[in-house]
Amino acid sequence: xxxxxxxxxxxxxxxxxxxxxxxxxxxxxxxxxxxxxxxxxxxxxxxxxxxxxxxxxxxxxxxxxxxxxxxxxxxxxxxxxxxxxxxxxxxxxxxxxxxxxxxxxxxxxxxxxxxxxxxxxxxxxxxxxxxxxxxxxxxxxxxxxxxxxxxxxxxxxxxxxxxxxxxxxxxxxxxxxxxxxxxxxxxxxxxxxxxxxxxxxxxxxxxxxxxxxxxxxxxxxxxxxxxxxxxxxxxxxxxxxxxxxxxxxxxxxxxxxxxxxxxxxxxxxxxxxxxxxxxxxxxxxxxxxxxxxxxxxxxxxxxxxxxxxxxxxxxxxxxxxxxxxxxxxxxxxxxxxxxxxxxxxxxxxxxxxxxxxxxxxxxxxxxxxxxxxxxxxxxxxxxxxxxxxxxxxxx
Numbered sequence: 402x403x404x405x406x407x408x409x410x411x412x413x414x415x416x417x418x419x420x421x422x423x424x425x426x427x428x429x430x431x432x433x434x435x436x437x438x439x440x441x442x443x444x445x446x447x448x449x450x451x452x453x454x455x456x457x458x459x460x461x462x463x464x465x466x467x468x469x470x471x472x473x474x475x476x477x478x479x480x481x482x483x484x485x486x487x488x489x490x491x492x493x494x495x496x497x498x499x500x501x502x503x504x505x506x507x508x509x510x511x512x513x514x515x516x517x518x519x520x521x522x523x524x525x526x527x528x529x530x531x532x533x534x535x536x537x538x539x540x541x542x543x544x545x546x547x548x549x550x551x552x553x554x555x556x557x558x559x560x561x562x563x564x565x566x567x568x569x570x571x572x573x574x575x576x577x578x579x580x581x582x583x584x585x586x587x588x589x590x591x592x593x594x595x596x597x598x599x600x601x602x603x604x605x606x607x608x609x610x611x612x613x614x615x616x617x618x619x620x621x622x623x624x625x626x627x628x629x630x631x632x633x634x635x636x637x638x639x640x641x642x643x644x645x646x647x648x649x650x651x652x653x654x655x656x657x658x659x660x661x662x663x664x665x666x667x668x669x670x671x672x673x674x675x676x677x678x679x680x681x682x683x684x685x686x687x688x689x690x691x692x693x694x695x696x697x698x699x700x701x702x703x704x705x706x707x708x709x710x711x712x713x714x715x716x717x718x719x720x721x722x723x724x725x726x727x728x729x730x731x732x733x734x735x736x737x738x739x740x741x742x743x744x745x746x747x748x749x750x751x752x753x754x755x756x757x758x759x760x761x762x763x764x765x766x767x768x769x770x771x772x773x774x775x776x777x778x779x780x781x782x783x784x785x786x787x788x789x790x791x792x793x794x795x796x
Contacts, residue, residue, distance in 0.1 A: 404576070404794040405567045407444065410541060412453030414509055418539035419444060419569060420556050420790075422546040423459035423477045423514075432480055436774055437548075442484045444545045444569035445512060449487070452509040456538055457481070458495060458518055458556045460549065466522030478514045489514055495556075496521065496534035504538050518556045525554055532559025545569025547576070548775035550790030551782075561793035568794055576791065578771035579782055582750040583612055587711040593703070593734070595620030595717025596755070599643045604784040605716070610654040610661075615710070617662045617703055619695050619719040619730075626651070626663055632684050635669070637692040662706065666696030668720065668727060675724050693727040694720025700730040704737040707747065713738060715751035716783060718759045732763045739765035752779035 410417075421441040426433045441457075448455050464472045478491040488511075492503035495515035503513055515538075518524040523531025532555040536542070542564040544550070549557050550572075568576065583590075590613040596602060599622050609616055618626055624639040629647035654661045669690040670677040681696045682688055700719070707713065715738070722728040741747035751760060752773030760766040773779045778788055 404573075404791070405565075406573050407447055407543065407567055407570065410543070410565075410567045412448050412451050412541065415453050415540040416456060416504060416507070416538060417448050417453040418456050418458060418535065418542045418560065418564070419448065420542070420544045420546045420549070420560075421445075421457050421459045422548045423457075423474060423481075424461050424549075425477070425480075427476075430476065432476070435480065435484070438477070438480050438484050440571050440774060441545050441569070442481075444543065444571060445481070446485060447570065448543070449485075449510045449512055453541075454504075454507040454509060455512045456504060456507075457489075457512065457514045458535065459514075459546070460519040460524065460554075460556070461517045462519075464517060464519050466519070466525070468520045472517055472519075474514060474517050481512070481514060485512065487512065492516060494520075496531065496538075500538055518554075521555075523555055525552075527553050527555050527559045529559065531555040533563060535560045536563035539564055542566045543569045544790055544794055545571045546790070547572050547773070548778050550775075550788040551778040551786070553789035557790040558793045561790075566794050572791075572794075574771065575773060575775065578750050578773070579779075581748060582712055582714050582771075583783070587748060589614040589710050590712040590714070591615040591617060591707065591710045592714045593617040593619060593717070593719075595622060595719055597621040597638060599625045599640055599647060602717075602780075603646065604786075605780060606650050607653070608783065608785040609714075610650060610659045611657060613659060613714070615660045615662055615706055616654060617706075619664060619699075619703075620717050622717070623664050623695065624692060626661075627684055630663075633687045634692065635688045635690050637667075637690075662703065664692075664695040664699040665702060666698045667692035668694040668696055668729070670727075673721065673724070676726065679726060693724075694722075695730045697730070697733075700733045703734055707734075707737060707741060710747060713747055713749045713751075714783065715749065716753045716756055716780065718755050722755075722759045722762065728759075728762065731759050735760055735763035735765050739763075739768035742769050752776075 482489040621638040629644035722731040749769040
């Protein structure tokens with residue numbers, strides 16, 4: 402990957418379009434998680450401190466090309482100002498006269514937030530006229546929204562073809578972390594893949610078996626693989642129509658040099674509810690319950706194998722971690738990963754919504770090498786797909 406960063410950008414006196422991802426969770430008009438606002442702040446601060454005029458672009462939810470008042474970015478101007486500790490102006494449109502007038506009033510070091518890009522159909526259609534209208538507002542373009550980089554939209558890909566383009570600090574950190582984890586990793590490499598369905602992660606599994614040394618399959622996905630091997634899974638969530646696919650993945654791994662690690666035991670309950678009665682059973686034991694977490698022996702096996710690893714990529718929890726006691730194995734492995742990372746023995750890169758939530762719950766989100774807040778983009782990158790927003794930056 403060859404892309405220019407802010408270190409190569411002369412921003413003084415320039416109008417700098419910064420594509421952020423301010424699609425934050427809102428409850429009753431209040432932001433319930435400021436992570437995305439906080440993560441884009443260093444890029445905005447850097448440009449402003451060097452005398453650039455920062456014009457922030459972002460989408461918010463899915464207005465489908467129409468103006469929807471409750472999907473306005475206006476509340477985000479105040480949130481940005483709070484994090485940056487400086488005023489942030491707001492323009493009621495992202496293109497046209499309103500936006501142009503707001504940009505014309507800017508002084509060096511100022512920050513301006515434009516209205517939701519998705520209020521225009523041209524955004525999601527990547528309409529050349531819309532991209533050109535955005536580009537008219539700036540002299541340079543900086544993409545700091547890796548989490549939206551898998552979308553070929555006007556503000557993520559289209560505008561980059563009109564202006565000198567650079568990766569923001571968050572985009573740069575994300576790309577460097579991902580490259581170090583899979584493109585040029587220190588070996589051996591382990592990947593932990595969890596989640597409920599094999600069908601949503603087929604491309605991911607197919608890509609990883611050719612790139613990692615140990616592939617750990619956990620969560621409800623593991624039930625499909627265990628059933629494909631003839632193991633009893635009771636009423637556990639599984640995909641019966643994907644048994645043959647699971648066997649193909651295992652055969653592909655065996656033909657290469659990838660070891661697949663499946664659970665050896667499970668935490669089994671008769672009902673999925675908090676503090677349900679459970680029993681720990683080996684995976685070959687007959688039962689009519691549901692395996693809702695991998696068992697302690699499985700967690701210990703993963704931790705033991707981690708001791709020999711240099712790099713870890715993690716996407717998906719080990720069990721139904723949202724409800725106790727089915728969080729036990731995810732929490733145990735998360736703490737072990739954090740310890741090995743802090744000891745300098747492991748480079749750990751994790752991402753995906755549930756994974757981030759689980760690491761936060763375990764209290765170790767700041768103790769891994771890199772935790773990606775991108776969901777779909779992180780997954781598509783792991784699947785080996787080209788991300789339009791990243792491709793547009795490549796020089």
